[in-house]
Amino acid sequence: MKSWLICIDDTDDIGTKGTGEIAQEIAEILSDGEHESSSFITRHQLYVHPDIPYTSHNSAMCFQLQTYKSLETIKQLTVAHLLEQSAAASDPGLAILDCDSEFDREALIRFGLEAKEQVKTKQDAYDLALRLGICLSEHGGTGQGVIGALAGIGLRLYGRDGRVKGQVDLGQELYEEGVELTVKEALTRSGLDIVVDLSGQQLKITEVLHLTRKVKAVYCQHQFALLVYRHEGRWCNALKRQLKEY
Incomplete structure (x- = not known):
């Protein structure tokens, strides 16, 4: 069994299902096997700025998953649910981190902390994800949600950020x-x-x-x-x- 961090961002619009609710549904789908489990979901507040499009609060949702499922299966199931449940006007992003892999933890945490205080670009996110071997993908609209998805994982790793959903x-x-x-x-x-x-x-x-x-x-x-x-x-x-x- 392996441990993963999964984070989504920018899946909702005014009057639609919230990103936290969608994250909860994904966590339940992914942890349906025997002995598999998911953690509480944490909400991570990101930078609020006129240059950053967001629905209401600009926050990402992250959870930890213990599962026998492969990365390919995790991504397939998560993307299917994102495409089905995300609002038409949203810009969903998804980040998946293999917690047992070797990666630059400090670089990821630094990206998350910076995303709370400054404007980041999609290219910034993709460059870092590629360098660290993190699965990062966009699933509609501008795909701007990849920034928050990657930042949310960094903030969860930081260990001193985030409110628990609900x-x-x-x-x-x-x-x-x-x-x-x-x-x-x-x-x-x-x-x-x-x-x-x-x-x-x-x-x-x-x-x-x-x-x-x-x-x-x-x-x-x-x-x-x-x-x-x-x-x-x-x-x-x-x-x-x-x-x-x-």
């Missing part, structure tokens, strides 16, 4: 007044790896959390983390503005 599933509804769980209970219910505060400090499993409304997770320290902050003497799940740091 809300954290704690197995019960959270009411306005909230619920209290220990760190251990929250991790067991959610499948997350750690709970960290805004400074990145990991909480002990015995700490008590006060969780309300939409509970979100981030990718931090190369792990899926519940982000919390101290408020009125209690550990509370992070607010939207705090999550934007990721």
Whole structure:
């Protein structure tokens, strides 16, 4: 079984199925075999600039896959779903990285970080993918999504970027007044790896959390983390503005 990172970008349009939802569907398709699995999907925010076309936020979606499938099969299944589900006006891009291969990790991370702060071109992306042996392809429109797809993989490798798609599933509804769980209970219910505060400090499993409304997770320290902050003497799940740091 091999490990892969798969990232897609620019598959949607206003009023259509979001890129995150499409990524989730692809992850489920690719991990359908016995013992195969996919990780949480991370959303990576890229540079917002007038020279960069995007639908609403300019973000890429990435996940890790454990599978017996070959690169050819992974690409075939993913492309088929992209062509079927991507919006007509979108510019889909796909990047697939064999995590067990030899590649310049730092160069890929650097591309991802730069894509958060400056305008990159398709040629930049293709040149780097060719040099590193990464499968990079476009599937409609201008194909501009290849930039974000490659950058998303670099940011996932960086290990300190990205918000986890969707809300954290704690197995019960959270009411306005909230619920209290220990760190251990929250991790067991959610499948997350750690709970960290805004400074990145990991909480002990015995700490008590006060969780309300939409509970979100981030990718931090190369792990899926519940982000919390101290408020009125209690550990509370992070607010939207705090999550934007990721």
